[in-house]
Amino acid sequence: MEILRVLMFRLAAVFLCAQYCHGKTVTLDFNATWVNANPDGLHERKVVGINGQWPLPVIEVDKGDRLIVNMFNGLGDKHTSIHWHGMFQNGTNNMDGPSMVTQCPIAPGSSMTYNFTVPQNGTYWYHCHTDACYPDGYRQALIVHDNQSYFNDMYDHDLTITLSDWYHELIEDIPFIRVENPTGAEPVPNSFLFNDTLNTNIAVEAGKTYLMRLINIGAFVAQYFYIEDHTFRIVEIDGVYVDEQEADTLYIAAAQRYSILVTMKNSTTQNYPIVTVADSVLLDVIDPSLQLNQTNWLEYNSSAAHPQAVMKVDVASDLVPYDDLKLVPHDRMPLLPDPDMTIEVDVIMDNLANGAGYAFFNNISYTKPKVPTLYSVLSSGNYSTNSEIYGEFTHPFVLEHNQVIEVILNNQDTGSHPFHLHGHNFQMVSRTPSYGPNFYDFADGDPVAYNATENPSSSFPAYPARRDTFVAPPQGNFVVRFVADNPGVWLFHCHIDWHLMQGLAMSFVEAPKQIQEQMSLTDSQVNVCKAADVAYEGNAAGNTDDLLDLTGQNRQLPWLPAGFTTKGIVAMVFSCVSAFLGMAFITVYGISGIQSKKEETSQATEGNES
Template identity: 55%
Template sequence: MKLLSLVPMALAAVATAKTVEYDFHVNWTTANPDGLYERKVIGINGQWPLPRIEVDKGDRLVVNMYNDMPDRNASIHFHGMYQNGTNYMDGPVGVTQCPVPPGGKFTYNFTVDQNGTYWYHSHVDGQYPDGYRAPFIVHDKNFPYDYDEELVLTMSDWYHDLIDYLNKEEFLTLYNPTGAEPVPQAMLFNDTQKLSVSVKPNTTYLVHLMNIGALGAQYFYIEDHNVTVVEIDGVYTEPAETDILYLAVAQRYTFLLKTKDTTDKNYPMVSIFDENLFDVIPSDLGMNMTNWLEYNSDADHPEADIPWESSVDIEYFDDMDLVPYDHKPLYTNVSKRIELEVVMTNLDNGVNYAFFNNITYTAPKVPTLMTALSAGDLVTNELVYGEYTHTVVVNHLDVVEIVVNNNDAGFHPFHLHGHEFQVVERSPEYEGFVPYNPDNHTDSDFAEYPMRRDTAWVPPNGNMVLRFVADNPGAWFFHCHIDWHLTQGLAMVFVEAPEKLKDMTLPQSHKDTCDAVGMPWKGNAAANDDDFLDLTGQNAQAPDLPAGFTARGIVALVFSCISAFLGMGMITWYGLSDISNTERKVLEREGVISEGEQVDPIDPSTVAHPHHHEN
C-alpha cells in the first residue's frame, strides 16, 4: 500500500517542477549605499542592488550571464548548492571553469534539489565585494514550520575603493608585511543604511538573514524581540529560541519572528561589527547601525541604546547547540582524515600569504575539474593536479574528517563547496596556538546529531573538526570566505569520487569559454596533456624567505631603521633602491606617521607593533 501511494506523489512532483530563467547583463554602474561616497559597483541589468534569485525546490535554474564589463572577467558561484552531477556549474574560476572574459556569455543551468537560504556571488579575482553578490532563496512547499510572511535581510561591509585596487596597492604588497586586511568604510543592511522594515502586528515572519560581506562578522538583534532559529545555511533545525545572532561572512540564519499585537512603537533592529576582525578601527567607521522593525511609520524611530562597551562582551547564540531537523546522526568510521594548519606568513617577495600547512593556493593553468576530466586513469593521482592547488583526492563515499588547526590570531570562516558538513568539534579561542588532539576525543564525545552548515568559523589560535560524506563527484573548493584571505591563498581543493568523474562530460560551453581566454581545458595543472605526471612549468607560489629570515624578522625589518643596518644584498633582495621609502609607506599605513612626514631617524621603541597575523 505504501509503495502504491508514493507513485502519484512522485509524478505530481515532476509535473510541477518548472524552469526559472534569468538573463544577467553584468556591467558597471554606480551606487552610494552609505551616503558617503558614490562609487563604481558591479550591477546586473543596469541595477544595483542586484536581483534576488528565487526558485522552488525541484526547479531548474538557468542563468544566462553576459559579461558586459569591458575590463573584467566574471563568474557566478551559487553558494551552498550541492550541484550533485553538475560540478561544472559551480562557478569558481580555476576549479571548475575558466573566467568569462569581457563580451563573453556563460549559461549556468542546474536543478535545485535542496531548500533554504543561499546567495550567489562572483568567484574570480576577489571581485564580489565590488557589489557582485545577492540572496538566492529556495522555497519549499513542505517547509516544516508555519509562518505568514517572508523577509530577506542582508548584512555586509562596504568599501569605497575597488577590490583590485586594494589588492594591488594596499593589501598584497611588501608595504603590508603583516597582511593587515583593508578595513571597510561602512556597514550596510539590505544594501542601504538605517532601513525601516515595515511589519504587521500579530504576524509570524520567516526571516532569511545573511552576511554577504567580505571581512566583517556581525551581530544582530531586535530590541525586545526573541527569534526562533529554524534553518542555518540551508539545513532545517529543531526550533531554537534566542535573542542575539552572530554571522560570519557567508553564513545564513533563518528564523521565525512573531510580531507584537500592538503598533504604538517601532523597535531598533541592530547590527554590530565584531571588532576582532579589524586590525585598526578608524574613528570614522560606524561599528553599529540601527535599523527598525517598523510597526507604525508615524511613530518614533529611536536609536538603539547599545548596552555593550565592546563587541567582545556580547553573548550570542552558539550554533553548536543546534540540532538538524532531520536528525542525521554523526558520521562515524572516518576513512580519510586531513589535518590543515592555518598559517599566515611572508614569502621572499615580502608579501604576506595564507597557507594550509606549507601551501598557499595558487591557481593551476588548467581548471582542476578539467584536469580530472582529461586525465583518464590518472584521475585518482593527486600529482596531476599540481603541488600548489593543494588538491586532495577522496574516494566515493569516504567519510572525510577535516581538522582545521588555526595557528593564527585571526578568525576564519571556512566554506566547502558542494556540501554541508557536520561541525563535530570547535575549541574556544586561545591566547597561544592549541591544535586539535585526536587522542583526547572519541566519537562518543561528539553530538549525536551534529549541527550542519556550509560555512563554519575556527576561533583564533583554536581548532575545529568537520566531517562530510564524499557522495558528490567533482572538484570542490574548501577555503576561507574572508575574501582577502582567499586572495592570500587560504584554500585547497577536494577531487571527490574521481572514478565517478569518468562518466562526466565537460559541456562545450566550458571549452568555448577557455578558448576565448586562451586557457587550455585539458591537461595536468601545468597544461601538459602528453605526460600528466610531468608538472614542469606549473604555477608555483613565491619562494620561501631566505634562510635566517623569519616573518617576525620581516616585520622588525620594516619597523626599524632599515637603511641603518642593511647591506646592499638585502636591498637587492627586495628589488628596491629606495628602501627608506618602503619603510615610510609601512609606517604611514600603520598610522605611526602621517603622510609625507619625515621618518629618519626613528626610535624603534616608539613604534607600535601590529598584533594581527604576526608569527
C-alpha cells in the same frame, strides 16, 4: 549499524528529492556591467550591476525548479563567473562557478549558461568567484522556497535581509598583498550595509510572525544581530532545517545564513531597533569615523519615533551569540561513523620571498593552476586518481566515492576564519572553544590544537549541527565530517575574501572516475576557455603529453630566507627606501654642484678673454 543508518538516511533523501525533481524552469538573462552606486551615502563608486541595475536581483525559486541563467560579461575590463553558494550541484559540478576550479573565467564579451536543478531548500546566495570580484557588488540572495518545511504554517510573511561590509574603492585598487603590509592586515571597510543601504524600515504588522532570512554577503567582517526587546526562534542554518531554538543574539560570519521566526508584539505604539554590530576584533585599525553599529527598524507605526539602539559595547563579553553547535538538524541525520580518511591541516599566516603576507594550509598557499582542475579530471583518463597531476599548489586531495571524510583544522592564526566547503554541508563534531564569552580565550595565548584524547569521538554529539560554513576560533580548532557522495572538484576555503586572495584554500577531487562518467567537456565550455586564453586540457601545468610532468606549473613564491622576521622585513624595506632616497638626493645634489662649477669656470674664462 551506524553505516546502515547513514545509508538509509541517504536513500530517504534520494526518494525525497525525487518528489521535487519535476518543478518549473526559471530562466534569467544577466548582462553584467558597471553601474554607479552610493549605498552608504558617503561615496559614489562603480559597482557590478546586472542589466543596468544595482542592487542585484534576488533570485527566488521553488524546491525542485530548474534554474537557467544566461550570463553575458559586459564589464569590458574584468573576467567573471557565478558561484551558487550552498548549491550541491549533484551531477552538475561544472555549474559550481569558481574560476580555474570548475570552469575557465568568463572574459569580457563572452557568455556562459548556468543550468542546474535545485532539489534543496532554504537560504542561499550567489556571487562572483573570479579573483576578488564579489566585494565590488556582484552578490545577492538566492532563496529556495519550500511549502513542506516543518515550520511552513508557523509564519505569515517571508523577508530576506542581507548584511555586508562595504569599501569605497574597487577591490583591485586597494593595496593589500605587498611588502609594506607584511603582517597581512586586512583592509578595513568604509561602512556596513543592511540590504545594501542604511537606515531601513521594515514594515511589520502587530501580532504577525515573520520568517527572516539573514545572509552575510560581506567580504570580511562578521556581524552580530539582535532586535531590541524581541527574541526569535532559529529554524534554519545554511539551508539545513533545525529544531527551533529560542535566541536573542546571532553571530553571522561572512557567507553564513540563518532563518529565524520573529513574532511581533500586539501593540503599535512604538518601533524597535534592529541592531547589527561589526565584529571589531577582526579589525586591526579602526578609524574614528567608521560606524561599527547600525540601527534599522521594525516599523510597527510609521508615525511613531524611530529610536537609535542602546548599543552593547564590548563584542567579546556584552554580545553572547547563540552557539550554532547546539542546533540539532530537524532531519536527525546521525553522527557519521569513524572516518575512512582524515585530513589534518594547520592554518598559518606568514611571509613569502617578496615580504608580503600570505595564508597557508600546512605551508601551502593555494595557487591557481593553468588548467581548471575539473578539466584536468576530464582530460586525464586513468591518471585522474593521481593527485600529482593537479599540481602541488592547488593542495589537492583525491577522495574515493562514498568515503567518510574527517577534516581536523588547527587555527594557528590569532583571527577567526569562516570556512566554506563547496558541494556539501558538513557536520561540526567538535570546536574549541565554542561561541560565547570564551570564544576569544586563546587569541592572546598559544594555539590549541585538536586533541583526540581530550575530545574523543565518543564525546561527539549524536546529531551534529550541519552547515556549509563554520567558523574556526582564534588559535582554536574544529573537527568536521562529511560523506564524499557528490562526485566533483570542490573548493574548501576561508570565505574572508582577503584570505582567499592570500591562498587559504585547498581542493577536494572527489570520485574522479565517477566525474568522468557523469560529464564531459562541452563546446561551449571550450569556447569560454579560448576567449579567456586559458588551457582546457592536461595537468595543472597544461601538459597533455606527460601528465606527471608538472614543469611550468604555477607556484607560490619561495619562502623568506631563514632569520627574517616581520620587523626585519619592515626595517629592511624602509632602510632600502631611505638608502635609495639618500642616494638620489646625493646624486641630484652632486649633479647640481657640478653644473654650478662648470658655469663658474665658463664665466671666468670669458672674463679673462675679454
